Amino acid sequence: MAEHETNVLEHTDTAGAWDGGKEPFKASYGKLMMWYFLLSDAFTFAGFLISYGALRFSSPTWPVPDFVFSTAPFGIHGMPLIFVTIMSFLLIISSVTMVRAVQEGHRENKNGVVFWMLLTVLGGAGFLSCQAWEWTNLIGTEHMTVSRNPFGTHTESGIYLNPDGSESDEVFEAGETYLLHKAGASHGEEEHAFEATPGEYKGYVVNEEGFIQRKFKVTEGVDPGAVKVQPVWHKAFGALFFFITGFHGFHVLSGVVFLLIILINAASGLYVKRKNGYEMVEKIGLYWHFVDLVWVFVFLVFYLL
């Protein structure tokens, strides 16, 4: 960003043209380069999303997002997609306040720019806080990490066994997603006496990492009547989730930092002297809209589909 700034200063000195007498694409150097930076960034994000898609397509099942992402703060459970919809709205609203900041910039209205940029920063910070909560819940409560995924999806219908090996009344259907609980941790109503040491027990298995994999009797599927153990599926799910949403969150974080820097510059009157309609605000605006744009697709592939 600092380099851009000096370049812009140099070029505005040569009457707006980049040195050749004519501006390519009638755009300033900084703005055009921001577009190309965003294009290259789109390729990076697409690389992530392509690996996500290819692995998801290659797997017979996938954790159902409405089950995985159904928790919200203040003890809300079983509300699919609510929290992440709020996060999306925060980004959309901050995108709109950014447009307003750019508009006020064109009118050389310093107070307007500062006000609307401040709201944009608040929106970005709100999004980051929501993401921090979401990650804390996934890592701390549900024990999902980059290398460990406790979520799985049944490929057959069946009935769970009780810890003592008898049939329970908990029925499930193929396609239903489950969360493997950690042995020893209390999970409200799940407080049956599960052993904590790894090994095979009558109605469940405790694996090396301490997760309880319950046994079930297949009622509908490849071999009905057989007793099977809940498998650990899709190891890559955690890594893909944390890397993709983390990379996006890092973009939001850097965006907030740059917005703050430009906000302070604008408030100090630096851009008033440049007399170029607050072009710096326009450039960080392009970046900020791109962050919103990427979220549209992260939201699509991770939460909606």
Add this chain to the structure above:
Amino acid sequence: MASHKTYEESIRDVYKGLALLAVVTLIEVFISLLGKGHIGVDLSGSGIVLGIIALALIGLSIYKAYFIIYEFMHMRYEVKGLALSVLLPTLLLVWAIIAFFQEGNSWKERREDIKKREMSEPVSPQGVLEADVFVPELG
């Protein structure tokens, strides 16, 4: 830039854009929950309906992307060459996405083929020990 519009008009457009994006997002969430059987009828059994829902979600997301790029990022007011130089390379991405999703699907089919073959023809005449049954490494 947006100089052909008055200040008031462009402000009104911005809030119209906000309403549009908000409504499209809500529709997306509604369709997604409908497809997963959380609202109303359970559609989770029928493949065609789920396919239509997936296509609708992708279409709406692309519309949102178009709106953000053209209105919020002012691509509409840039020179055509600039727009093309940014948008044409993304066609490479579309190609890569289609190719790799097909590839992922083919990995799955191959694994299923292998599993079927292993189950139907015992490898050794003594029969297969349980430990030898091929379990594909997933994920």
